[in-house]
Amino acid sequence: MPLIINGSPAPVPHDPRVSLLDLLRESLHLPGTKKGCDQGACGACTVLVDGERILSCLALAVQYEGREITTVEGLAGENGLHPMQEAFIVHDGFQCGYCTPGQICSAIGMAAEVRRGVPSHVSADLTADVALTREELQERMSGNLCRCGAHNGIIDAIRDVLETRETAV
Amino acid sequence: MNPFSYVRAVDSADALRQRAGHAAAYLGGGTNLVDLMRETVARPEKLVDVTGLSSAITQSDDGGLLIGAAARNTALAEHRVVRTRYPMLARAILAGASGQIRNMATVGGNLLQRTRCAYFYDTDGSHCNKRRPASGCDALEGFNRNHAILGASPACVATHPSDMCVALAALDATVHVEGKGGARTLPFIDLHRLPGDHPDIDTTLEQGELITAIALPPLTFASRSNYRKVRDRSSYAFALISVAAALKIEGGHISDARIALGGVAHKPWRAFKAEAALQGHEATEPVFRAAAMAELADAQSLSRNGFKIELATRTLIATLADLAGGAS
């Protein structure tokens, strides 16, 4: 069974050492997903697997046979950019852009967690609906570092999408 | 990374069979093992993927909870029973790593993650008894700010990095394992070991034994429990000190308590002395202080981590005071 990457099948690599990140960038020529640290510490390599955010640098590609992978290249639809991509532009959610694909994929996965009611470290009540405060969003996005310090715009963009815009994916 | 082969186990018997007779390792989410393989600290020749084994989280007949070892950390933290009846466990998991890592990490892998001691990771010339037995311990006189204050040995002063495990130690969890000799269970607090002369051995598991599940007892008073983690930044960092605690308070007096500390030792540290010091006493600050002092009486600091003894004392007192104040 192949992996399904942005809707297209891709064969499982022969060498099980290949990470999902290297498969995307080196073999499939999808350089949108970035390699920051290659050790789980920065979030630049975040992709969605069946709608859940994961780190592709710590993922062995063989483990994801048959799964649906979405990278930043697969977010835009027929009607243009994904609402999260648009919001990042509107709110200046980036400067150099290196962390941005990971931030956007992470934010989309995070939005699904919020809708499911997953609590966070800063949730005062573990069973209540998630309050979309800055503190909540900052905590939930702490796995994505931004060396340019675009965090304020990033949080504004995510908040805008969660509160007002429609979310796909 | 050295070359290796990869197989996916369909059940526990298959996992044991695939693992037998090989320099193999089980693979969960890979968030620790893949990193260690890339750094050549771990060099398995075969990976047996156990993420397809049971990930079910079910209530057991005794009113407790049975958690399949392949359950993801996020799935456990968001489970309704965990949130309401074992809040310290949900909070411990949510205090660890990042959203992405918690989505990948399995319960089995979280238990067996290895220390974050920098010398353990540094294969280019650091001495580390845990990585290479009898090679020495560079942390003893080196960067040991985050190292152990309880139960360490001259051979190794590393700490166990897991947050989730601190809650499991406090909650009287049981570990279900399967190996060559069949299935057995062991108390969670006996899973990890102190370093002694063999810091290369983290746990009491036999070679090749597979963790299949974790069982939580009903422990009804754990609905009043919490996990408090102190670290260098407010998120996405390992604990300097952490405390998992549950208190049963009746008529102003403590009738039962469960406490464990993280960031202090080679294993999640069950605080039996503190628990005993609380038993039957009033839920007041002086009593909490006495309990914390009792637990940390034997604490020993290294060249750079002296602050941890006071930090552990204060964090324990604050956590107990919060619980007594009614915060859940």
Ligand SMILES: Cc1cc2nc3c(=O)[nH]c(=O)nc-3n(C[C@H](O)[C@H](O)[C@H](O)COP(=O)(O)OP(=O)(O)OC[C@H]3O[C@@H](n4cnc5c(N)ncnc54)[C@H](O)[C@@H]3O)c2cc1C
């Ligand atoms: C940047 C970063 C930050 C982190 N921060 C934190 C933190 O703040 N707090 C925290 O607690 N953790 C933290 N972690 C660690 C993380 O929680 C662990 O890496 C994770 O829980 C390991 O689970 P896994 O399924 O990915 O294990 P794997 O990496 O797949 O495996 C880990 C070990 O467990 C063994 N194993 C796996 N499953 C079984 C089984 N069923 N039976 C027997 N052996 C098994 C493997 O052979 C391996 O030795 C962090 C990790 C990273 C990369």
Ligand code: SF4
């Ligand atoms: S503290 Fe333990 S893990 Fe760290 S260098 Fe010493 S022996 Fe190795």
Ligand code: FES
């Ligand atoms: S490249 Fe994956 S977390 Fe940094």
Ligand code: FES
């Ligand atoms: S925009 Fe430059 S790292 Fe985030």
